[in-house]
Amino acid sequence: MRAFYFFELNSIIRNKKNLAAIILLLITTLYYVFVIEPNYQPDERVDAVNVQQDYDEMSHWLENYRGEGTSSGAAFALSYFPPLVELNETRLDALEQKDFAAYTRATAEWYRYEDQWIFSSPEFLSYNTAYYGIGQQYPLQEGRYWYLSTATRYSAYVDKGTRITPAVLEERTALQTGIRAWNSSIVPIALISLVVIFSIDIVTKDRNHLSLVSSFPLSFEQKLWVKTAVVITTFSIVSFSIFLLGLSIVALKEGFGSFSIPVIVFNGPILLEENFYTISICLFYLQAIALILVIAYLFTRFIILCSLLLKNEYFNLLVGLAVIFTERLYYIRGIGYFSNVDLFPSTFFRMFLVSRFNRVRAII
DSSP states (O other): OHHHHHHHHHHHHHOOOHHHHHHHHHOOOOOHHIIIIIOOOOSOOOHHHHHHEEEEEEEHHHHHHOOOSSHHHHHHHHHHHHHHHHHHHHHHHHHTOOOOHHHHHHHHHHHHHHHHHHHOOOOTTOGGGGGOOOTTTHHHHHHHHHHHHHHHHHHHHHTHHHHHHHHHHOOOOHHHHHHHHTTTTHHHHHHHHHHHHHHTTGGGGGGGHHHHHHHHHHOOOHOOOOHHHHHHHHHHHHHHHHHHHHHHHHHHOOOOOOOEEEEEEOOEEEEEEEEEEEEEEHHHHHHHHHHHHHHHHHHHHHHHHHHHHHOHHHHHHHHHHHHHHHHHOOTTTTTTGGGGGGGSOOOOOTTTSSHHHHHHHHHH
């Protein structure tokens, strides 16, 4: 069995198709870390200028308000502005002293206060469009999700004793960058596509050297299990190495980060702060790696089954890619209002902890 394992391993490594896929994945990773990542704009930036501007505008209005013929808008501002002025003053003082723990604590309260007022008074206020984008069909729910998520995350930084820096707050460290990539679906889809490419001809290629394959004293079932192990081993080594390379490049500029940094998990469906909790980045990665390996195993066995039935690698490729992208046809935001979408199978590509499907349920 060992000899057959290394025979298959050598075969999969030397395969030109597989080498091309590995090179393409490497180039994509380098493009992401050198081109896409430097242009990343966080929704919440550590920006004293912006905080100062808000503070000045509100303070100026309160200082110059004369109270003559108070309108409903003016009465609303008189209730709404003063606590914000105090919070912004605390944030500015903390930034001036580089006390990022105090800044983080005050900013968490700022998000809670803003969410309370915006969600209850949408006729006067709106969430920052950076959190949901122009033309969003559910701006109120989307904005509340991210405001509560950010408030919970910032509070967790302080409560769990995280070493807080601007890079941590803006999620720019290498470990946090990796999580943003996972949650964007880019990494899971790229990795599962790699599994499909590795496995589409793992069985059909034997037709080119039947006598050599037959010379190994293993049953047909044992050979299939060895092939499965080879695909998963190769996939694991390649994906881990390239992912680690990407993290290392980001770490040179923004720092590696800590495995104890909290990561937000939404345990919906109702948008309340108590439905948000945190886990460590270490636990996030352990869960993500475990899940991606399970999915890789299932895809490998599925492609092997297709190979046995139809013996055509092009069909295997088509079916494998179809399974990856078919989920997008029915896991569409809002569709749960019309059908029981929760009963449909999921490939878990938007898996990992900030689940979009949970957010869909929260909205409908």
